[in-house]
Amino acid sequence: MTLTKRCAAELFGTFWLVFGGCGSAVLAAAFPELGIGFAGVALAFGLTLLTMCYAIGHISGCHINPAVTFGLVAGRRFPARELIPYVVAQVSGAIAAAAVLYLIASGKAGFDVTAGFASNGYGEHSPGGYSLTAALVAEVVLTGFFLFIIMGATHKRSPSGLAGVAIGLSLTLIHLVGIPVTNTSVNPARSTGVALFQGSWAVDQLWLFWLAPIAGGVIGALIYRALLAQDD
DSSP: OOHHHHHHHHHHHHHHHHHHHHHIIIIITTOTTTOOHHHHHHHHHHHHHHHHHHHHHHHHOOOOSHHHHHHHHHTTSSOGGGHHHHHHHHHHHHHHHHHHHHHHHTTSTTOOGGGOTTOOOOGGGSTTOOOHHHHHHHHHHHHHHHHHHHHHHTSTTSOTTOHHHHHHHHHHHHHHHHHHHHSOOSOHHHHHHHHHHHOSHHHHTTTHHHHHHHHHHHHHHHHHHHHHGGGO
């Protein structure tokens, strides 16, 4: 499969992740009286990833997340020379998804993008008022375990065909834990897409949601490789 086709798959996959996950947060989480709440948003993120694992996993590996790509490079599961094209495709897909979501959401009277637009934040912009330090630790730890799970689920000795289920459910669990802290990033592309449309504090705080997930992803992958290098 050519790099161009694999990058196209990453673009569409990231679009679906951001549109489905952030779309559930913006359009459905607090819908009058019957909103899906945090649990529904967490499930939406997990389902978007699970479905894309089977739709594009055989094409691009279904990273749809720069932190995953960085982690897999560190874990020697992905060539470093292809990292930048993958990340560009992922961020492009996230921005396109945020643009479509903005067009839909702005069709309702009273829509205010400055209220958050599913952006990630800390301090006064954390859903639970958590500090920068708490947000940093949460994003590093959650992304670290995400990569640990990905490395294990896609290992040659893992049950064939079930990796997408484990990975999708792990992202659901990650969101159940992380939404109150940072609105859950663990994905710099997801954070960037909506932050650019929120346009103020989300852009100012975006640095953390690149730094922490990438650091966590690399750490998680390296830990997994250190424990099981003899089996790779």
